[in-house]
Amino acid sequence: MTTEQFSGAEMVVKALSALKVKYIFGYPGGSVLDLYDAIFQQDDIEHILVRHEQAATHMADGYSRATGEVGVVLATSGPGATNCVTGIATAYMDSIPMVVLSGQVPTTLIGNDAFQETDIVGCTRPIVKHSFNCRKLTDIPNIIAKAFYIASTGRPGPVVVELPKDLMLPQIKAPFNIETKVKMRSYNPNVKGHPKQIKKAVKTITDAKRLVVYSGGGIVLADASDLLTTLVETLKAPITNTLMGLGGISGTHENFIGMLGMHGSFEANKTMANADVILALGARFDDRVTNNVEKFCPNATIIHVDIDPSSISKTINAHIPVVGLVDNVMHQLLDELKASQFTPDETALAQWWQQINLWRDMRSVDYKQVEGEKIKPQRVVEAMYKITNGEAYVASDVGQHQMFAAQYYPFAKPRQWINSGGAGTMGFGLPAAMGVKLAFPDKHVICITGDGSIQMNIQELSTCLQYNLPVVIVTLNNRSLGMVRQWQDMVYDGRHSSSYMESLPDFIKLAEAYGHVGIKIDSLDELDSKLTQAFNIKNKLVFVDVLVDEKEHVYPMQIRHGAIDEMWLEKGVKA
Amino acid sequence: MRHILSILLENEPGALSRIVGLFSQRAYNIESLTVAPTDDNSLSRITIATIGDDNVLEQIVKQVNKLIDVIKITDLTERKHVERELLLVKVVAMNDKSRTEVKRISDIFRGAIVDIGKQVYTIELTGSSDKLTAFLETLSHETEIIESVRSGCVGIARGEKALRV
Numbered sequence: 062m063t064t065e066q067f068s069g070a071e072m073v074v075k076a077l078s079a080l081k082v083k084y085i086f087g088y089p090g091g092s093v094l095d096l097y098d099a100i101f102q103q104d105d106i107e108h109i110l111v112r113h114e115q116a117a118t119h120m121a122d123g124y125s126r127a128t129g130e131v132g133v134v135l136a137t138s139g140p141g142a143t144n145c146v147t148g149i150a151t152a153y154m155d156s157i158p159m160v161v162l163s164g165q166v167p168t169t170l171i172g173n174d175a176f177q178e179t180d181i182v183g184c185t186r187p188i189v190k191h192s193f194n195c196r197k198l199t200d201i202p203n204i205i206a207k208a209f210y211i212a213s214t215g216r217p218g219p220v221v222v223e224l225p226k227d228l229m230l231p232q233i234k235a236p237f238n239i240e241t242k243v244k245m246r247s248y249n250p251n252v253k254g255h256p257k258q259i260k261k262a263v264k265t266i267t268d269a270k271r272l273v274v275y276s277g278g279g280i281v282l283a284d285a286s287d288l289l290t291t292l293v294e295t296l297k298a299p300i301t302n303t304l305m306g307l308g309g310i311s312g313t314h315e316n317f318i319g320m321l322g323m324h325g326s327f328e329a330n331k332t333m334a335n336a337d338v339i340l341a342l343g344a345r346f347d348d349r350v351t352n353n354v355e356k357f358c359p360n361a362t363i364i365h366v367d368i369d370p371s372s373i374s375k376t377i378n379a380h381i382p383v384v385g386l387v388d389n390v391m392h393q394l395l396d397e398l399k400a401s402q403f404t405p406d407e408t409a410l411a412q413w414w415q416q417i418n419l420w421r422d423m424r425s426v427d428y429k430q431v432e433g434e435k436i437k438p439q440r441v442v443e444a445m446y447k448i449t450n451g452e453a454y455v456a457s458d459v460g461q462h463q464m465f466a467a468q469y470y471p472f473a474k475p476r477q478w479i480n481s482g483g484a485g486t487m488g489f490g491l492p493a494a495m496g497v498k499l500a501f502p503d504k505h506v507i508c509i510t511g512d513g514s515i516q517m518n519i520q521e522l523s524t525c526l527q528y529n530l531p532v533v534i535v536t537l538n539n540r541s542l543g544m545v546r547q548w549q550d551m552v553y554d555g556r557h558s559s560s561y562m563e564s565l566p567d568f569i570k571l572a573e574a575y576g577h578v579g580i581k582i583d584s585l586d587e588l589d590s591k592l593t594q595a596f597n598i599k600n601k602l603v604f605v606d607v608l609v610d611e612k613e614h615v616y617p618m619q620i621r622h623g624a625i626d627e628m629w630l631e632k633g634v635k636a
Numbered sequence: 637m638r639h640i641l642s643i644l645l646e647n648e649p650g651a652l653s654r655i656v657g658l659f660s661q662r663a664y665n666i667e668s669l670t671v672a673p674t675d676d677n678s679l680s681r682i683t684i685a686t687i688g689d690d691n692v693l694e695q696i697v698k699q700v701n702k703l704i705d706v707i708k709i710t711d712l713t714e715r716k717h718v719e720r721e722l723l724l725v726k727v728v729a730m731n732d733k734s735r736t737e738v739k740r741i742s743d744i745f746r747g748a749i750v751d752i753g754k755q756v757y758t759i760e761l762t763g764s765s766d767k768l769t770a771f772l773e774t775l776s777h778e779t780e781i782i783e784s785v786r787s788g789c790v791g792i793a794r795g796e797k798a799l800r801v
Contacts, residue, residue: 247706369702
């Protein structure tokens with residue numbers, strides 16, 4: 062037994078090190094100075110200094126989405142911590158494992174409205190999976206171990222740990238004990254599907270004539286795309302992905318019928334609407350998928366597999382609920398299919414696919430690019446797909462460009478597509494891309510963004526220079542808040558209330574001012590060549606400002622309050 | 637429909653606020669809420685009386701269960717149970733007539749007068765929430781209610797069934 066003594070700050074660093082943390086994303090301040098001093102005196106963990114704490118959370122988030130590891134954030138008390146709130150909410154909505162370490166004023170001052178005091182545990186309560194207040198020095202290592210365990214198991218999510226300054230002091234020391242194998246009597250995520258439910262599910266799948274697999278972010282989080290592909294190929298069924306689930310199966314797989322939902326493909330939404338059995342895997346029937354729940358797929362028997370029981374029958378009643386980790390359940394389903402000697406009903410399948418292919422032939426996602434006219438944003442995404450062989454990590458901001466990225470960059474693999482799906486956080490893209498680049502410095506990492514979103518965390522261009530993070534930023538610049546504008550066109554008779562940008566900066570000069578390369582593209586002729594040039598610059602961040610057609614809308618689009626398959630196919634054209 | 641939920645959870649700081657926060661965040665109804673440590677000091681037990689249809693109740697139970705501090709939750713109203721609430725009520729008892737009447741009503745409801753002032757009686761009554769409401773209603777016809785406080789209901793399942801770790 063060692064009797065070596067450590068300060069609270071040293072314990073935090075030692076605990077993180079024991080949990081194999083490589084990076085902390087953060088920003089120093091009064092209450093965490095001792096912690097920063099402890100970080101300074103070790104080499105296991107690298108600290109990445111951001112320019113705004115919100116960006117630290119998104120960087121940690123992007124890092125986590127790309128690697129599957131827990132993202133770690135460090136912020137000081139008060140404003141440092143509250144700046145993390147948006148990033149925590151973003152991670153929470155998309156079930157991203159994250160641990161946010163927040164400074165706090167000394168325990169003796171808590172509740173006194175002390176300088177930079179905020180009840181961050183209180184502020185974040187509705188948007189965390191759990192949170193901890195540390196009140197005793199010796200508790201610190203195991204609280205951090207628990208935080209990681211909770212963040213990364215079951216349905217993952219962010220965990221906040223509040224560290225009061227007086228627990229960090231270098232002169233107050235205690236022995237360090239950590240139990241990295243955490244057990245909690247109040248938290249045992251149910252990991253396997255109930256065998257009876259598996260049997261029921263397989264029976265229903267076997268009897269189905271028009272089966273569709275609908276999979277979401279759960280597949281990505283569980284790294285279960287190979288299993289999913291095997292399952293889909295065994296069933297020979299059509300599969301659609303949610304926005305969060307893209308890459309769960311290859312976007313070019315012949316059974317893949319596109320994303321579903323608000324801007325999903327016509328064939329995906331039609332297939333859902335006409336299915337007799339929906340097998341939902343790690344998806345949560347979000348309102349951006351279902352459209353009007355009253356009209357949602359009335360003839361379908363729904364099998365819903367999810368690790369979170371509260372996601373099941375929340376918006377759409379599940380006929381066969383299966384609670385369990387999606388990879389375990391898929392193993393169980395495959396085993397049961399085998400045991401029951403499942404063979405697909407070829408006649409029914411042929412009819413079903415014939416119907417689906419008719420919907421596919423509508424080519425609902427297509428757009429029209431006329432030579433000599435303004436660049437269509439879709440065309441830019443297509444060009445990037447070709448140049449990067451579809452192998453880039455794509456981090457997106459929020460708006461029209463996000464939907465174009467989802468529609469025109471078919472992702473071959475999970476974790477390639479990094480976007481704020483649930484929260485819809487503008488400003489997410491750049492810092493998320495930076496987190497990905499840090500994890501995969503040799504891969505192409507694109508931040509697809511808009512002239513609105515990029516300005517919400519543009520200060521991080523400075524961080525990119527400091528840590529040499531040469532991401533490629535591609536701004537689909539339409540001089541307006543495109544998605545807002547689209548809704549105003551469609552729902553508000555074209556009254557563009559505060560949706561246009563009258564004083565955009567010169568992004569090229571801005572990129573250069575931050576020490577990067579800027580490339581402007583404003584005609585179709587030079588699109589491919591200049592984009593290629595941008596991707597050929599490996600050691601410098603390139604900011605590509607593409608002036609695109611500001612009038613372009615994202616189609617197809619569900620008609621509000623309608624059924625899942627009631628859609629606008631283009632301006633003024635209903636399906 | 638009214639439901640009584642019993643929740644067994646870790647006796648940790650902030651655990652109660654997570655429950656209360658969840659109810660307000662998701663717009664669930666709280667009719668009453670009581671909380672105290674159990675015989676095992678590391679555990680707290682919360683009883684919440686709430687109103688909602690089956691779908692809402694299913695979500696409440698699932699969402700509460702999802703909280704990390706929560707060990708178990710059960711809907712007592714699903715099966716036979718005992719439910720009690722404590723009432724303390726201070727009423728005007730100025731003259732013989734009103735004193736006699738208050739004492740008589742209190743006896744009928746099996747309440748106890750626990751404090752007497754120059755012009756007031758304080759009565760303690762335990763029972764189902766309905767009984768307490770009926771008692772207050774009856775009292776209000778005979779005298780003036782100065783102040784009343786109710787504990788919110790607590791409950792326990794009948795028979796062998798127990799909510800424990």
